Structure formats: C-alpha cells, structure tokens
Amino acid sequence: MHTRLRLLLLASVLFALLVPAVARATEYEIYIDIDDEEELYDLYITDQISEDTFNTLVELRRRGVDLNEADREVLYSLPNLTYDDVDAILAYRAEVGVINAPGDLAAAGVLSREKLGSILTFIQAYDKTAKLTATHGWVRYQAAWSQEDRTIPPMVLQARVTTLRQLTVGVAGFVTRQRPGNPVWDPNRESMIAAEMAPRVNVPKYFVQWDTSQFGVIAGTYRIGFGQRLTFDNTDRYTPNGFVMDDAVYRNTDLGRICRESGGELPQTPCPGGADNEIYYGTKDFRWRDSLRGVAIGAKHLSMPVGWVQLYGFGSWQTKQIYQYQVLDADQCEDPLSSDDSCSAPAVLVSREGQSRFDPLAAHRTQTLPNMYDEFLGGGNFTWFYDRRTHVGLTGYAATASWRVDGANLDFQEWSPTPFGGTWGAIGADAAWGYRWSDLGVELSRSFDSMTSSLDPEYGGGGFAGIVRHTATFGSHELELSARYYDKGYANPYAGPISQADKFHGNRARDEAGGRVRYGGRIANRLDLRGVADVWVQPRQQSPKLLTYLRGDMDVNDWFRPGLWLQYRNVDLRPGPRNKVGCVDDGSDEIDQNPANEDGSPDYRSGCLAEVGQITGRMGFKLFKGKLSITAQYQHEFIDDPSLLRKEQGDLCEDDPTSPYCQPKACIDDLDPDDPMSVPDACSQSCGGDGQPACYNVCTDNPDHPLCVSSCADDPTSLSCHTRLRQDSAATLIVRAQPLPGFRVTGRLRYLFEDIANNNYYEQSLWTYFDLSYVIRRVFLIRARYDVLLWMDNRASTMSRVPNPEHRLRLELEARF
Incomplete structure (x- = not known):
C-alpha cells in the first residue's frame, strides 16, 4: 500500500488510542443501539460489525439476559456497559431485592435512559415473586422465497415457554430443501452415496432448563463456557460462566445454486454451467449451529467459610454435520498431512429414487453432510470465589468422535477444526482478581489429542496456551490490555479466546502470539470513540501482523450524529515484495464453512488480502422525536490484493x-x-x-x-x-420510520463496487429492500420483507446468473403470551 496512506491511517488510529475518554464495554466495534434482529443483519452486511460480533449479539438477544439472575460476567457481555455500570446494577439489585422492570434502572439513576434504551432488546426482568403458575412465552414462524424456487419454501418454527418461575422449555424445527440425505458407504465405488437434495424436516434444537441463582440444570441443546474462554467455550460471550440454552436460528443473506452437483461418474455435470449456459439460483435454507446436546448441571453458590464454591458438570452426545471436504478416507490416506491425491475427501455420489445401482452417478458438491458422526464429550468446572471479582478455577473436558457411516474408515482432514486420530480435549486453570479500578484475568491450558504424522514426527499430542487480560477503570475511563500465546500444537476446537481470524489447521486459537490494546470512550458527552490495536505473529511464519481501527461518532445535537471510521490491517509488516505470507480474512465458522462463492471464486470475506486500509464516513439523523431515522454511509477501501495481479x-x-x-x-x-x-x-x-x-x-x-x-x-x-491498489467502494442508505404505534417501515439501499478500476474481476451490485412490521396489541407480530438485488459486473458468473435481478420475499409471524 502506498506509504503515505499507510502512515496516515496508522498515525490517526494510534494517536486516538492515546486520547482519554469515557469508558465503553466489551469488544463491540460500535455503539450498539438496535430494536430488533433485522437491524443486527444491517450492521453486519454494511460492515459496521464483524462476524464475531454479529454471532455474539444474535445469540445474546435470542437468549436474553435476566436482570434478576445474571451474574457480573453475564451482565458485562451486554453491549455498551462498562464494569462500573455492571457493578451499579448489581448493587441496586442487592438493595431492592427484585428489579420489577428495566425502567427501574433509569428511574433510580443506575443507567442513563439512552444507555438503557440501547440494551432493552437484550434484557428481561422476570419477577421472582410472581405466582408459581405464571406462564409466558412466544412462538415464531419464518418462511422465505425467491422467483426461481419450484419447491416448498424453507421454513422454521420456534417456540419457547417459561413457567413455574424458573422452568424454560424450547424447540426449533426446520424445513430444508438443499440438504442431502444421510450418507452411506458403497464399498464397490469406495465412496459415499447420499440421496439427492429434497424437502426434509429437521428438529436440531430442543431443551428443558431449570435455572436459579443457586442451582441450574439443562437437558437438550446448550452452550457452555468458563474463564477466559481458553479451555472451553462455545457460547460466543466475552466473559462466560456456565451454560446457556441454544435455539438460535440464522438466515442467509444471499441466494445459492439450485443445482449443487458435479459430474462424478458422469461425463459432465447434470447442472447447467459455462459461459453460454444459465446457472439458476434460489433461496437458501435457514441454518443452525451444532452445539452440545446432553445434560449440564451447575451448583453456582455453595457457601464456604471463606467465599463460595461453584461446580459444573456437563456431558454431550451430539450427532454432527460436517462440510464434505473436511472428511478423509483413512484406508486410502496414511497421513492426513500428506498432499497426495489419495488424501483428498472421498466423493459423495448422488442417489435418486428409481435409479439402478449400476447406473453412473453424479456427485454432490459444496454440501454440508448431515448426521455424519456422533461426538461424545464430557467435562467439568470447579471454581472457588473469594468475592464476585476474585476467583480461582479449574476446567477440563475430553471428547471423541464415532463415525456413523458403516463400512468406511473415516476421519477428519488436517484443516478441519476437529483433531483427527481419536480422542482430544484440554485442561486448564484460570484466575481473576479485582479491586477498585483493576480487573485481572489469567488462564493457562494444556490440550491433548491423538494426532500423529509420519511427515512431521513432532505433530500432534497437544500443546500449551495462555492468555492474560487486564481491564483498568478510573472513574469513567476503561482500558483493556491483553496478551496471548497459543502453541502450534494447541488443537482445541472448543477454545474461543481473544484471537485473530487467521487459522492454523482449522483452529483460530492456535499458532498465534500477540498483544492487544482496546479502548473506548465518550468525550465532552458528545463524541463516542472506540479503538483497537492488535499486533500478533504466527510463530511458524515469524511475520508480524497488525489490525487497528478507530471509530468516532459525535452527537452534534439530539437529531444529528455524524461519524468517521478508520481501519488498517496488514498480514506482514516486514519490508519486502508483495508476496505476503498470509491473508487478511474475517474467518468462517460452522455457520459458513465454505466462505467462497459457489462458483469457486473467493468472495470479499474469503479473499486473500495482503493489506487493507478502510475509510468510512457516516451520518445519522433522528427526526420527529425518533419516529424517523436516516443513516447514510460511504466506505472506501484501499486493498493490496495479490489475486488481482x-x-x-x-x-x-x-x-x-x-x-x-x-x-x-x-x-x-x-x-x-x-x-x-x-x-x-x-x-x-x-x-x-x-x-x-x-x-x-x-x-x-x-x-x-x-x-x-x-x-x-x-x-x-x-x-x-506492475502493481496497483485495488479500490472498493460501498454506499448505503437506511431509512426507518414509525408512522403509527406498532407499525414500522424500514428501507435500505446499498451500492457495492469492488475494484472500481475494472468491472470484470469482482462484484458490482445494487441491493435494496423494504421491510414492513406491525405489532397488534403487543401480542402478535406480522413482518414482511421484499428484496431486490441487481448484479452489474461483467464476470462470467454474473453473465450466466439467473435470476438477475433477484426478487426475494420473507414472512415472519410471532405470537407472545
């Protein structure tokens, strides 16, 4: 990247990190102020929040935070709150006994009305003194459609009921059309065979939970985490401590190929393709993330002569899905680290009703295969608390996988997050200390696994990892410093600590050492600032990397809020040629295991980007006492993209x-x-x-x-x-209005042009939607959304794309009681 631009971005961001300011909370990139989940999707699509933040906030909103039950760690996971805010809520709760309504916090001066309003969608306050038979809950139905769909639309039905004060029951069921059947092994073909894509009913999420401030138990699907998230955490929370229910549902923001088959045993694919053939796209299914499925029991507060003890035990027997290219045929491949063709994923052929077993078959491509293996997992946590800010704990777990495809000796590829070879797990110790302005957290962990390699005798067996995080609070100022080291051998798929998105053999918290400074604040009660500087290295490459950003938004008055954001990231700070050692990548998880486009080309989030500088300007308007809001945003990026050359x-x-x-x-x-x-x-x-x-x-x-x-x-x-910087631009306009009580109208227009100097290599598109929602008597919600997306670039994949423009519809119905 040009030297002047690089220096300008670095200087601006690093200077701002030194400016004293009022504190902000956990690592959300912006001040979060939303009313519903649609606004979270808008924040993600317009690049205002990262994928990690999006996942965390979706899960947090779906579960809700009970102000009368949540501990310090759970409250701190709420957006926009500092440790001072959390301690003030806990002190108020101890004083009054029960928080009858969230508005009590503002009335008592615990939180400002603005800050309380920003977290209302994430919190709840159930009265512990309510009648034992009091029951409340909700039922939600969603369906989606686009103009090339020719079968039943994808649908999801969710329900959650709470009764007997502490008992919660939930379930989520899906109708999918793009998932193949359960694979079986054909020894004659030495490959798997799965039924073609067809409408199917799936019920992957269900739970029964009894949870109090002293004890808790959950049976069904759940997530759990502890400490600094180094040994075990799959909750996505910044400071987890215990289990949470899991019934989260995700929807795709784009269409997918209707036909997802390759040639296999046929001379060519049965799907249309090529420059002269049309490729049809349709609505993708709703999605879920595999979590734990079993039982977790927790004793949260066992009194001791000094302090108290917390005990958790958890077990899981989860039948899991897997991306088809993460599977390895161990009978054909002696060493998963080998690059030999025999170590490629086995083919998954397509079986059709009425087809002879001797007929040549097509093959599935880019599929997530259902019910491939059972994961058996057990673990526990023991923690002694001196007070709510000081503790010492021990967490450990072990797991193994049993493949459900009879007749085959299957295993995981080396780039799968799950270690190959057999049993794996980790054990670690964490400690926290807090006094006045200081909160310190430390965790050390040791993983173990069964991986071996003839190509690398030192590969496998486990590794060490450690993290330390300190948060200093001076009145209204908050500054976080953290350092981390994750060994190359630390192959722990359930580690979720602070880490960057580049992975080593499928794991983010592996082969990484770094330090991070995070600061947020509000100057003169008008300017909100957030800044991060993260420097890390992958020890096997010895190349320093950097991610830093500064985001400022100013309240000029009660209706105008402009902002300016700067961001810079580099995968190799050493001087030298353009050929970088890695990629700038937002990462991918089990939600999106194949982040590349379906035609095989990398998309923006999966592209190998050596260096990126980003400038974003935005203006926000709130008019007519908040009944009309307008947000205009323009983003320009300067990208050192090796693939462009x-x-x-x-x-x-x-x-x-x-x-x-x-x-x-x-x-x-x-x-x-x-x-x-x-x-x-x-x-x-x-x-x-x-x-x-x-x-x-x-x-x-x-x-x-x-x-x-x-x-x-x-x-x-x-x-x-002969190099040039790739330049991308994106302009977004979002309008939200509430012309009548309970009736909301939202519209968004986004223009995206990647590589503005050439319309042949990357995406150019125009995307708009209109969303109408109406709440009847605060009980019944009706929401309808209509999207139009026009592809405007000259790529071959765009020229053959049908439909273009895309027309999409989505319906949501929700009843509360």
Missing part, C-alpha cells in the same frame, strides 16, 4: 502474446531448479501464432521464474512490480 497476468497473454511474460510451456517446464537465474532456450521462442505453441503466463505457472522475482530496484519492468 494474477488476474491481470492471466489477461496479459490474451491481450499481448508478444509480452516477455508470455512463453511456451516448455520455457516453464525446463526451468533448472538448481540454477533459477538461467533462462531456458525455449524462452526465446514465439508463441500464440499460427504453428506456434500456446502461450502460458510465466508468473502464473511459475512465480519463482527470474522474470517474476527480480528486485523492483534492479528491474522495475518486472511483471511482479
């Missing part, structure tokens, strides 16, 4: 076959590896003409060719020196 190199030989970088294949094949600076005689031949060999781009086929690796100082004409 490869794309332009690929075009070069078509446009100018006489270029010295376009050579016969023999030139590349005959390169002497012992003398890389020698140029074979074949490179003096012409190519591309009549009777001449075809042209190949040297730098694409052999990036070590001397034509490509020459120093830019010695040879500024080298193709590897």
Whole structure:
C-alpha cells in the first residue's frame, strides 16, 4: 500500500488510542443501539460489525439476559456497559431485592435512559415473586422465497415457554430443501452415496432448563463456557460462566445454486454451467449451529467459610454435520498431512429414487453432510470465589468422535477444526482478581489429542496456551490490555479466546502470539470513540501482523450524529515484495464453512488480502422525536490484493502474446531448479501464432521464474512490480420510520463496487429492500420483507446468473403470551 496512506491511517488510529475518554464495554466495534434482529443483519452486511460480533449479539438477544439472575460476567457481555455500570446494577439489585422492570434502572439513576434504551432488546426482568403458575412465552414462524424456487419454501418454527418461575422449555424445527440425505458407504465405488437434495424436516434444537441463582440444570441443546474462554467455550460471550440454552436460528443473506452437483461418474455435470449456459439460483435454507446436546448441571453458590464454591458438570452426545471436504478416507490416506491425491475427501455420489445401482452417478458438491458422526464429550468446572471479582478455577473436558457411516474408515482432514486420530480435549486453570479500578484475568491450558504424522514426527499430542487480560477503570475511563500465546500444537476446537481470524489447521486459537490494546470512550458527552490495536505473529511464519481501527461518532445535537471510521490491517509488516505470507480474512465458522462463492471464486470475506486500509464516513439523523431515522454511509477501501495481479497476468497473454511474460510451456517446464537465474532456450521462442505453441503466463505457472522475482530496484519492468491498489467502494442508505404505534417501515439501499478500476474481476451490485412490521396489541407480530438485488459486473458468473435481478420475499409471524 502506498506509504503515505499507510502512515496516515496508522498515525490517526494510534494517536486516538492515546486520547482519554469515557469508558465503553466489551469488544463491540460500535455503539450498539438496535430494536430488533433485522437491524443486527444491517450492521453486519454494511460492515459496521464483524462476524464475531454479529454471532455474539444474535445469540445474546435470542437468549436474553435476566436482570434478576445474571451474574457480573453475564451482565458485562451486554453491549455498551462498562464494569462500573455492571457493578451499579448489581448493587441496586442487592438493595431492592427484585428489579420489577428495566425502567427501574433509569428511574433510580443506575443507567442513563439512552444507555438503557440501547440494551432493552437484550434484557428481561422476570419477577421472582410472581405466582408459581405464571406462564409466558412466544412462538415464531419464518418462511422465505425467491422467483426461481419450484419447491416448498424453507421454513422454521420456534417456540419457547417459561413457567413455574424458573422452568424454560424450547424447540426449533426446520424445513430444508438443499440438504442431502444421510450418507452411506458403497464399498464397490469406495465412496459415499447420499440421496439427492429434497424437502426434509429437521428438529436440531430442543431443551428443558431449570435455572436459579443457586442451582441450574439443562437437558437438550446448550452452550457452555468458563474463564477466559481458553479451555472451553462455545457460547460466543466475552466473559462466560456456565451454560446457556441454544435455539438460535440464522438466515442467509444471499441466494445459492439450485443445482449443487458435479459430474462424478458422469461425463459432465447434470447442472447447467459455462459461459453460454444459465446457472439458476434460489433461496437458501435457514441454518443452525451444532452445539452440545446432553445434560449440564451447575451448583453456582455453595457457601464456604471463606467465599463460595461453584461446580459444573456437563456431558454431550451430539450427532454432527460436517462440510464434505473436511472428511478423509483413512484406508486410502496414511497421513492426513500428506498432499497426495489419495488424501483428498472421498466423493459423495448422488442417489435418486428409481435409479439402478449400476447406473453412473453424479456427485454432490459444496454440501454440508448431515448426521455424519456422533461426538461424545464430557467435562467439568470447579471454581472457588473469594468475592464476585476474585476467583480461582479449574476446567477440563475430553471428547471423541464415532463415525456413523458403516463400512468406511473415516476421519477428519488436517484443516478441519476437529483433531483427527481419536480422542482430544484440554485442561486448564484460570484466575481473576479485582479491586477498585483493576480487573485481572489469567488462564493457562494444556490440550491433548491423538494426532500423529509420519511427515512431521513432532505433530500432534497437544500443546500449551495462555492468555492474560487486564481491564483498568478510573472513574469513567476503561482500558483493556491483553496478551496471548497459543502453541502450534494447541488443537482445541472448543477454545474461543481473544484471537485473530487467521487459522492454523482449522483452529483460530492456535499458532498465534500477540498483544492487544482496546479502548473506548465518550468525550465532552458528545463524541463516542472506540479503538483497537492488535499486533500478533504466527510463530511458524515469524511475520508480524497488525489490525487497528478507530471509530468516532459525535452527537452534534439530539437529531444529528455524524461519524468517521478508520481501519488498517496488514498480514506482514516486514519490508519486502508483495508476496505476503498470509491473508487478511474475517474467518468462517460452522455457520459458513465454505466462505467462497459457489462458483469457486473467493468472495470479499474469503479473499486473500495482503493489506487493507478502510475509510468510512457516516451520518445519522433522528427526526420527529425518533419516529424517523436516516443513516447514510460511504466506505472506501484501499486493498493490496495479490489475486488481482494474477488476474491481470492471466489477461496479459490474451491481450499481448508478444509480452516477455508470455512463453511456451516448455520455457516453464525446463526451468533448472538448481540454477533459477538461467533462462531456458525455449524462452526465446514465439508463441500464440499460427504453428506456434500456446502461450502460458510465466508468473502464473511459475512465480519463482527470474522474470517474476527480480528486485523492483534492479528491474522495475518486472511483471511482479506492475502493481496497483485495488479500490472498493460501498454506499448505503437506511431509512426507518414509525408512522403509527406498532407499525414500522424500514428501507435500505446499498451500492457495492469492488475494484472500481475494472468491472470484470469482482462484484458490482445494487441491493435494496423494504421491510414492513406491525405489532397488534403487543401480542402478535406480522413482518414482511421484499428484496431486490441487481448484479452489474461483467464476470462470467454474473453473465450466466439467473435470476438477475433477484426478487426475494420473507414472512415472519410471532405470537407472545
């Protein structure tokens, strides 16, 4: 990236991190002020929050935080709250006994009305003195449709009921159309076979929970975590302590290919494809995330002579889905670390009703395979508390997988989050200390696994990890410092601590060492600031990396709130050529196991981006006493994208076959590896003409060719020196209005142009939607949403895309009682 731009972004962000300001809370990138889940999706799609923040807030809102039961860690997970706010809520609760309504906090001066209003959608206050037979709950139905759908639409039905004061029962069922049947093994073909995609009913989420301030038990699907999230956590909460119910549902924000099959045993795929054929897209299914399924029991407060003790035990028998390319055939592959073709994922062929067993079959592609293996897991936690801020704890678990595909010896690929080879787990100790302005948290952990490799005798067996996090609160100021180290061998799929999105063999909290400064504040009661500086290194690569951002929003008056955000990230801070050692990536999880586009090309979030600088300007207006809000945002990014050079190199030989970088294949094949600076005689031949060999781009086929690796100082004409920054722009307008009580109207318009200098490589699109919702007597919600998305770029995948424009509908009905 250009030096001046890099220095400007770094200086602006790092300077702001030193400015004293009023405190803000956990690592949410912006001040969170939403009314419903739709607004969370808007924040995510418009790049205002990260995928991690989105997942955390969706789960937090779905579960809700009970002001009368939540402990300090759970309250701190609420957006916009500081430790001072949390301690004030706990002190008020101890004083009054019961918080009858959230509004009591504002009336008593515990929280400002603005801050209370921003967290209302996440909290609840159930009266512990209510009648034993008091019952309340909700039922929600959702369905989606787009114009190329020809079967029953995807649907989801959820229900949750609370009664007997502490008993909660919940369930979530899905109707899916894009999931294949359960795979079986065909020994003759040495591959799996699964029924074709068809409408199916799935009930993956259900639970019964009894939870009080002293004891708790849950049976069914749940999540659980402790300490600094290093040894065990799958809750997505910043400071977890115990179990939470799990019935969360996610919807996709884009369409997917209606036909997801490759050729398999056929001479070609049964799906349309290619530049001259249309590819049809339809509505994707609603999704869920696999969690734990079993029983967890917790004794939260066992009095001791000094302090109290907390005990948790949890077990799970969860039948899990898996992305098809994360499966390995252990009979064919001796070492999962091998790059041999035999270690590729086995094919999953498509069976159709009425088809003969001898007929050649097509193959499933980019599928998540259902009910592939059972994960058996057990663990526990013991913690002694001196007070609510000081404790010492021990957490451990062990797990193993049993594959459900009879007749096959299956295992996990090395890049799967789950370790291959057999049993795995971890044990760790954590401690916290708090006094006055200081809160310190530490956790050390040791993982174990059954992985071995003949290619790397030191691979597997487990590793060490540690994290320390300190939060200082001076009156209204809050500053967090943290340091972390995760060993290369720390293969723990249930570790969820502070970490960056780059992964090592499927795990984020692995092969990483770094430190982070996080600060948030409000200056002169008008300017909200949030800033982060995170420097880390992957020890196996020894390349320092950086992510830093500053986000400021100012309340000019009660109706105008402008903002300016800066962000910079770099995967290799060392001086040198463009060829970076890694990628800037927002990561992916079990929700989106294949972040690339369905045509195989990388999308924005999965692309290998070496360096990114981002500038965002936004203006917010709240008019007519908040009944009308308008948000306008423009984002511009400067990206060092290595794939851009490869794309332009690929075009070069078509446009100018006489270029010295376009050579016969023999030139590349005959390169002497012992003398890389020698140029074979074949490179003096012409190519591309009549009777001449075809042209190949040297730098694409052999990036070590001397034509490509020459120093830019010695040879500024080298193709590897012909670089330009990719520039992306995005403009968004969001309008929300409440013309009548209970009636809300929302509209959004987003224009996205990736690589504004060329319309042939990346996405250019225009996306708008209208959302109407009406609440009847505070009991029944009706919501309808209509989306239109127009693809405007000249990529081959866009030219063959049907429909274009896309028209989508979504219906939501909810009843509360």
